[in-house]
Amino acid sequence: MESLVVTQAINVAYEVLILAALVLGLAVVMGLLNVLNIAHGEFVMLGSYTAYLVQKAGLPYLAAVPAAAVVCGAIGVVVERFLIRPLRYDPFETLLATWGLGLLLRKLVELGFGRGYRSVDIPISGSINIFGEAYPTYRLVLMVVSAVVLVALFVWYLRAPTGARIRAMVGNPVLAEAVGIRTRQLARNTFVAGTAWAGVAGVMIAPLTPVEPFMGLTLIVNSFFALVVGGMGTVTGLFAGSAIIGGLQSVLTAAVSPTTAYLAMLVLSILFLWQRPRGLFPRP
Amino acid sequence: MTQALFEIDRLSGGYGSGLVVRDVSLAVGRGEAVCLLGRNGVGKSTLVKLACGVLRPAGGTVTIAGREITGRPPSDNLGAGLTYCPQERVVFDDLTVAENLTLMRDNRRLDAFDRFFEVFPRLSERRRQHAGTLSGGEKKLLSFVRGLAEGANMVVIDEPTEGVQFENVVRMADLIQSHKQAGMSFLVVEQNLTLVERVADRIVIMDHGDVVHSGAAADMARDEILSYLTV
Amino acid sequence: MLTSLKTSRRELLRAAGVGALAIGAPAIIRPAAAADTLKIGVLVADSGPAALFGPAQRAAAEFGAATVNAKGGLLGRQVEIVFADAGAPPAEVAKSAVKLMLSDKVELIFGSHDSAVRQGVENVVKGKIPYVYTPCFEGDDCSSNVYFLGETPEQQLQKALPKIVELAHGKTFYLIGDDYVWARTTNEKAKKYIADLGGTVVAEDYYPFGAPNKFETSVAKIKSAKPAIVLETLVGGDNVNFNRTFADFNLSDDIVRLSCLLEENTLAGIGKDASKNLYSSFGYFADIDLPQNKAFIAELAKKYGDKAPQQCTISKGLYDAFVFAAAAAAKAKSLDAGKFGAAVEGLTFDTPSGPMTVKHRHTDKNIFLARCDGTKFTIVDTFSAVPTQQACS
Numbered sequence: 001m002e003s004l005v006v007t008q009a010i011n012v013a014y015e016v017l018i019l020a021a022l023v024l025g026l027a028v029v030m031g032l033l034n035v036l037n038i039a040h041g042e043f044v045m046l047g048s049y050t051a052y053l054v055q056k057a058g059l060p061y062l063a064a065v066p067a068a069a070v071v072c073g074a075i076g077v078v079v080e081r082f083l084i085r086p087l088r089y090d091p092f093e094t095l096l097a098t099w100g101l102g103l104l105l106r107k108l109v110e111l112g113f114g115r116g117y118r119s120v121d122i123p124i125s126g127s128i129n130i131f132g133e134a135y136p137t138y139r140l141v142l143m144v145v146s147a148v149v150l151v152a153l154f155v156w157y158l159r160a161p162t163g164a165r166i167r168a169m170v171g172n173p174v175l176a177e178a179v180g181i182r183t184r185q186l187a188r189n190t191f192v193a194g195t196a197w198a199g200v201a202g203v204m205i206a207p208l209t210p211v212e213p214f215m216g217l218t219l220i221v222n223s224f225f226a227l228v229v230g231g232m233g234t235v236t237g238l239f240a241g242s243a244i245i246g247g248l249q250s251v252l253t254a255a256v257s258p259t260t261a262y263l264a265m266l267v268l269s270i271l272f273l274w275q276r277p278r279g280l281f282p283r284p
Numbered sequence: 285m286t287q288a289l290f291e292i293d294r295l296s297g298g299y300g301s302g303l304v305v306r307d308v309s310l311a312v313g314r315g316e317a318v319c320l321l322g323r324n325g326v327g328k329s330t331l332v333k334l335a336c337g338v339l340r341p342a343g344g345t346v347t348i349a350g351r352e353i354t355g356r357p358p359s360d361n362l363g364a365g366l367t368y369c370p371q372e373r374v375v376f377d378d379l380t381v382a383e384n385l386t387l388m389r390d391n392r393r394l395d396a397f398d399r400f401f402e403v404f405p406r407l408s409e410r411r412r413q414h415a416g417t418l419s420g421g422e423k424k425l426l427s428f429v430r431g432l433a434e435g436a437n438m439v440v441i442d443e444p445t446e447g448v449q450f451e452n453v454v455r456m457a458d459l460i461q462s463h464k465q466a467g468m469s470f471l472v473v474e475q476n477l478t479l480v481e482r483v484a485d486r487i488v489i490m491d492h493g494d495v496v497h498s499g500a501a502a503d504m505a506r507d508e509i510l511s512y513l514t515v
Numbered sequence: 516m517l518t519s520l521k522t523s524r525r526e527l528l529r530a531a532g533v534g535a536l537a538i539g540a541p542a543i544i545r546p547a548a549a550a551d552t553l554k555i556g557v558l559v560a561d562s563g564p565a566a567l568f569g570p571a572q573r574a575a576a577e578f579g580a581a582t583v584n585a586k587g588g589l590l591g592r593q594v595e596i597v598f599a600d601a602g603a604p605p606a607e608v609a610k611s612a613v614k615l616m617l618s619d620k621v622e623l624i625f626g627s628h629d630s631a632v633r634q635g636v637e638n639v640v641k642g643k644i645p646y647v648y649t650p651c652f653e654g655d656d657c658s659s660n661v662y663f664l665g666e667t668p669e670q671q672l673q674k675a676l677p678k679i680v681e682l683a684h685g686k687t688f689y690l691i692g693d694d695y696v697w698a699r700t701t702n703e704k705a706k707k708y709i710a711d712l713g714g715t716v717v718a719e720d721y722y723p724f725g726a727p728n729k730f731e732t733s734v735a736k737i738k739s740a741k742p743a744i745v746l747e748t749l750v751g752g753d754n755v756n757f758n759r760t761f762a763d764f765n766l767s768d769d770i771v772r773l774s775c776l777l778e779e780n781t782l783a784g785i786g787k788d789a790s791k792n793l794y795s796s797f798g799y800f801a802d803i804d805l806p807q808n809k810a811f812i813a814e815l816a817k818k819y820g821d822k823a824p825q826q827c828t829i830s831k832g833l834y835d836a837f838v839f840a841a842a843a844a845a846k847a848k849s850l851d852a853g854k855f856g857a858a859v860e861g862l863t864f865d866t867p868s869g870p871m872t873v874k875h876r877h878t879d880k881n882i883f884l885a886r887c888d889g890t891k892f893t894i895v896d897t898f899s900a901v902p903t904q905q906a907c908s
Contacts, residue, residue, distance in 0.1 A: 004739040011731040115567040116825065117755055117784025119890075125788075127765055136763040139731075161392075164383045171378040174338060177358040178368045179430070180388050208763075210755035210784040212567070218727040218752070253732040259694045262723040283378070 006133045008254045014139055015250040017146040020242035021201045023223045023230075024150070029194035031233030031283060032166045033187060035084060035094045039102035040223065041216025043072045043195045047202020048211045049109060052118045061123035064203045072199025076192040084191060085184075089170075102216065109213040118211040142204055154235045166190055167233070167283065222246070225269040231279025240280050244268075289314045289469050290366070290438045295344030297334040298493075303342060304330040305493045310471075312438065317460060317470040317483045319501070322490035323513055328473045329371050331490070332440050335471075336361060336368040348438055362388075367434045371442035371473070374427035377416030381407055384415050385430055400429040403455050420447035428456060438469050445476040457482035475513070477506060553592040555580070555840075556599060556615035557833065558626035558636070563602025564725065564751060565628065567780055571830035572627050573598065574823065578815055579837030589841045590850070597621055601628035605635030612636045616644065622850050625649060625836040627829060630656075630696060637661060645855050647840060649832030651776070651797070653700035654877075657907035660852045662843075662859065663877045664835050666798045666828070667903045668701040671775055674898035675796035675884045676708045682794075682895075683771035685743020686714030691733055691757065692748030694721035701748050701775055717742050728753050730760040738766055747774040755784035762789035778827035783890050790887035798880050799828035799868040800892045811867035828868075835866045839873075869899075877903035 026040040037043075047068035054064040079101060087093040124141055127134040157163045169176040169183045176183050209215060222245055230241020245265060252261035272279060288311035298304030305327045312318045322328050333339040335346050337358040345354045348364050361368060375384050386392045394401075394411065401408035404425050410418060415426060428444050445453045453476060460470055460483045474480050480487070484501035489512045497512065559572040576596055584593050597619045599611040608628070612635075615621045624646045626636060633648050633656070640646050642660035651666035680686050688709055692698030698721065706716055717740045722728045734757075737745060749757050754774060761767060767789065777785075777795035785793070801812065811834070815823050824830070839862075844850055847858030856876075863872045871878035882901045885892035 004735060007735040007738065008732060011735055014731060015729060115569070116780050117567075117752070119755070119759070119784050119786030119789075121786065121788055122763060134765060136765070139763065159392075161387060161389070164379055164387055167378050168376040168383075168387055172373050172376050174358075175370060175373060175376065178336065178338065178361065178370060179434070180359050180362040182357070182359045208756075208759060210752045212752070212784070214564075215752070218725075221727050250729075250732060254736070258720060258722040258728065258733070262726045262728075 003133050006131045007135065008250075010130060010133070010135050011254070012247050012250040014143055016243050016246035017143045017150075018205065019222055019226055019246035020150055020238060021142075021146040021204060022219060023226045023238055023242055024153070025194040025196075025198035025201065026220070026223050027227060027230075027232065027238045028197070029191055030227060031237070032163070032170065032190055033089055034091050034170060035089055035191065036091065036098070037191075037194065038095060038099040038220070039079075039105060039216075040098075040194075040198055041218075041220035042102045042105040043075070043198035043216075044202040044205070044219055045109065045211075045213065045216040046072055046075065046105065047199030048120070048206035048209075048215065049113065049118070049202075050199065051203040051206035052120050052211050055120055055123075061203075064206075065200055068199035068203045069196040072202075073192050073196035076195030077188065079195070080188045080191045085188070089187065106213045106216070113213065115213060120206040120211055122207045138207065145204065150235075150239070154239075157235050162186075222249075222265075225265055227279070228269050228272050228277075229279055231282035233283030234281045237279055237281035237283075244280075288312065289316075289349055290471065291345075291347045292331070292335050293345045293347070295331065295334055295341055295346065297339055297341040297343070298327075298330055299339070303493065305334060307344065308490070308493070308495055309344075310488050310495065310498065312469045312471050313485075314437075314469055315464050315467050316485045317464055317472060318486045318488055319480045319484040320471060320473045320488050320490065321475070321480065321509065321513060326490045327493040328490055329442055330493075332368070332442055332471065332473055333370075336366065336440055338368070338370070362434060362436060365437040367431045367436040367439045369427045369431040369439070369441040369444065371446070375415040375418070375423045375430075377414065379415060380412055381415055381418070381426060382411040384426055385411075385433065388434075397429065397433060400433065400459075403459060404429065404452065421449060421452070424448050425452060425456075428459075432459060432463060432468075437467070438471070439463075440471045442473045443475065444472065445474065445479050450478065453478050454482070477509065480509070481506070551592060552595040553589050553623075554595050554597055554619055554621040555837075556597050556612065556619065556621035556624040558599050558601035558608060558612070558624065558628055558632070559833070560602045560628060561598075561600040563600075565829075566602050567751070568627070568827070568829050569602070571824035571826050572833055574815055574819060575826065575830045576625070576833040576837070578811075578818065579834040582834075583837045583841045586841070590844050590848070594837070601626060601632055605631045608632045609635035609639045613639050616640070623647065623840055625833055625840075627833050633661075642852055645840070645843075645850060645852070647836040649836050650829045653697045654704075654903065654905050655700070657876070657905075660856060661876065662839070662873070663903075663905070664832050664839060664871065666880075666882065667877065667905060668704040668775070669904035670798065670880070670882050670901045671796045672701075672705050672708050673904075674882060674901055675773065675794075675896075676705070677712060678884055678896050679744055679771060679773050679794060680712055680714065683743040686712055687740075687742040687744070688714055688716045689737050689740055689742035689745045690716055690719040690748070691737075691745060692719075692721055693724045693750050693753055695724045698748035698750075698775075702746070705746055722749070722753060724750070728756065730757040731764075733757070734760050734764045734766065737761070737770070738764060742770060745770055745772045747772060748776065749774070750776050751781065752784075754781050758785045758793060759789045762791065767791040767793070777887075778829060779825050779892070780827060782887055782892070783825075785887075785890075787889035790889065793887040794895075795885045795887070795892065796882060797828045797885070798882055799831050799866075800883055800885050800894065801826045801831075802892055803868060803883060803894060805867070805869055807865060807869065808867040831867060835864075835871065838864050838866060839871070839878075843873075872900065874902065875905050876907040877905045879903065 029035050029037045050068040050071050051064040083097050122138050124138040126137050128137050165181050226241035226245040229244050231237035249261045290312040292310050294307045296306050320328050334341045353364050457479050487501050489497040557576045560566050560569045580594050580596050601608050627649045637658045646661045649664045654667040690702045720733045772793045774795050842864040843859045847854040859873045863870050869881040871880040879900045879902050882898045883894050884896040886895050
């Protein structure tokens with residue numbers, strides 16, 4: 001029984017960290033630019049397909065990381081230039097536009113690869129003993145990568161002025177230009193950073209899930225809940241949202257049942273939308 | 285008049301296709317403060333927006349230190365040595381007072397602002413608050429301090445004293461005077477004669493999108509100025 | 516330039532929710548009608564979670580129609596397919612079925628989709644025309660003038676479970692499935708067979724259907740409970756996800772898995788690294804070594820070339836439906852509900868997976884127990900004429 005507790009504890013941490021990695025790109029774009037990129041899951045999906053192709057080409061799996069960042073970043077540049085910017089970053093219009101974009105990306109991938117499942121081999125096999133319990137190495141590596149990226153982002157956000165500049169730009173674009181912020185580039189770079197990271201997250205999870213054109217649809221659900229609960233535009237919110245949604249689901253799944261866990265998450269998210277739509281730690 | 289640092293030459297423009305400002309020319313010399321006066325709605329704010337690139341001019345040129353900056357995006361202004369403090373939405377409400385000041389700096393230290401905090405202790409007390417929570421006058425002070433601290437040679441300020449208490453208007457005037465001595469130049473759109481009388485070297489008066497009077501401040505009596513400002 | 520945020524996030528999130536509900540629209544494809552052809556409505560998954568099977572379903576149906584037509588048609592009339600999307604919500608598909616009957620004047624309906632859709636269609640067809648339901652399902656449906664060609668849980672389990680117990684050298688079971696009627700019914704029926712075998716069920720987990728599920732938690736519990744066998748009633752992506760997680764946690768060497776819904780596409784998703792000691796029990800696999808099947812696959816390859824969609828039991832059933840309907844109509848000399856229904860009992864017809872015999876509007880048929888070798892199935896046992904244990908009159 002003790003060994004089960006150890007494994008389940010690692011599972012909770014794993015679920016939280018993976019969710020945080022998936023939410024990150026969405027949180028950057030939504031929290032900082034007020035653009036809810038409904039196609040976020042599709043960028044993750046494109047990252048996963050990139051990983052699939054890289055592996056199929058016999059290249060080292062790590063090569064998929066820059067490849068996916070470039071693929072999703074480049075698509076991000078095009079989308080920003082021809083979709084988001086012409087819509088002036090308007091929250092509603094971009095929401096609808098990215099919804100359509102998601103549809104388009106799914107359809108394009110379906111045309112290129114078909115609906116069938118692709119499987120990506122685990123790049124690092126084997127397990128490592130933690131407190132006497134074997135846990136798959138690749139998952140542990142993912143946890144570490146996700147944790148390092150999040151902590152680095154947290155530190156960077158606290159120290160570097162870029163986060164404040166993005167907020168300044170969104171809140172008061174005229175003044176932002178006047179004080180020397182190149183708002184066009186900054187907005188584009190922020191958006192593209194979000195999509196490129198979504199691609200990297202896709203590489204991370206590709207070996208763990210069925211890779212198929214519709215994978216993004218289910219992936220975005222939990223990310224969305226985490227944003228709602230955590231609050232947007234703060235790193236604390238991202239941590240809190242991922243911890244609560246990922247943790248709650250993982251713990252309730254283990255302790256009660258998966259269906260209860262899912263229902264609890266839905267109820268919690270609805271309660272938040274209703275009573276506290278800005279989440280726990282929103283940007284003030 | 286010394287050699288002009290900032291020159292507006294036959295500038296025209298407005299919103300959309302309508303011309304609010306027609307063929308306006310004015311110049312600001314080094315270490316000089318020019319006050320731009322006029323009744324509401326005569327095109328003063330439009331003129332400085334055109335001059336600072338917030339609006340795209342329909343004609344004319346803007347030069348600073350001999351370099352033409354007409355139509356360049358405002359984000360290039362600082363590089364050219366020009367600071368602009370707008371009339372409305374003067375600060376970043378979502379950022380703290382401290383963040384408003386350090387936004388474009390490499391670090392978040394506030395030492396550089398100590399001399400301003402001494403003059404306006406209110407800002408120092410509120411440095412951790414969001415600027416959105418400040419009063420209108422306090423926001424103007426914050427915007428003013430930000431503009432001066434950017435260290436550009438040319439500072440364009442639109443209505444800096446709106447809502448600011450009398451004693452702080454006097455302090456603003458003192459700061460402008462001391463910065464002028466250090467070689468900084470100012471173009472101030474202003475209604476408040478308290479400030480104008482203390483800082484203006486020259487006065488430019490606009491009406492109906494055009495300059496109707498321009499001359500040394502010393503040559504103008506208060507009554508004469510007021511006659512332009514009332515209908 | 517950016518616009519500053521004026522609309523509240525709450526409104527924005529609500530709009531997102533509404534948008535999410537609007538996904539998917541039914542598509543009905545109607546070839547030009549020829550005189551005196553017999554139209555058959557065929558419900559296939561063009562959209563929705565099962566759309567993966569759509570192309571293979573269409574191919575199997577088209578080939579079925581071509582086969583019937585080559586042999587002189589149905590009741591001497593050439594058949595013509597009118598496809599409709601079965602991937603929409605049940606109420607929508609039911610509307611499509613009404614349209615098929617009233618506007619397209621189809622005289623038969625074949626369908627390969629889930630049970631919720633089937634019930635929706637049954638409610639509108641009301642037994643007026645024969646309705647042939649082809650995929651595996653949970654059983655226990657005797658709606659009038661409906662014929663079931665797919666595997667019931669009894670067929671999948673009654674012979675396969677004893678064999679799996681033998682292969683696993685153990686009788687402890689861990690049941691894991693998606694939280695809906697097919698999985699739960701299958702597991703209830705499985706429990707009876709397990710009890711008959713003297714086995715025990717150590718735990719049961721059900722995951723919400725269509726939710727973004729992760730399976731680390733259940734895998735940890737399985738690792739701790741150490742069952743001999745995991746019986747899986749997970750579907751599609753969940754099935755892939757679970758089996759990959761299971762193998763990542765290094766359990767595939769010691770624990771045997773039997774999946775009740777594992778066909779060629781899902782196995783491709785699970786991948787070669789995660790399929791060790793994984794078994795599937797079904798009435799058809801694309802690789803079964805029967806001459807009927809070789810011919811079936813070869814003909815499809817001839818017609819579709821390299822692009823021939825991967826066949827599996829779920830798509831192949833639609834081919835069977837054409838063979839079945841032609842044989843039944845020939846015997847009944849009518850599509851009239853009473854005559855057709857009376858004629859089918861005891862009817863035997865040949866399919867790519869071997870002969871099927873109609874009993875109580877279901878079919879006794881061959882069941883194959885297959886072991887996954889990499890991403891291929893190897894048949895380890897074939898059970899002939901397995902009864903469905905259904906008792907429709």
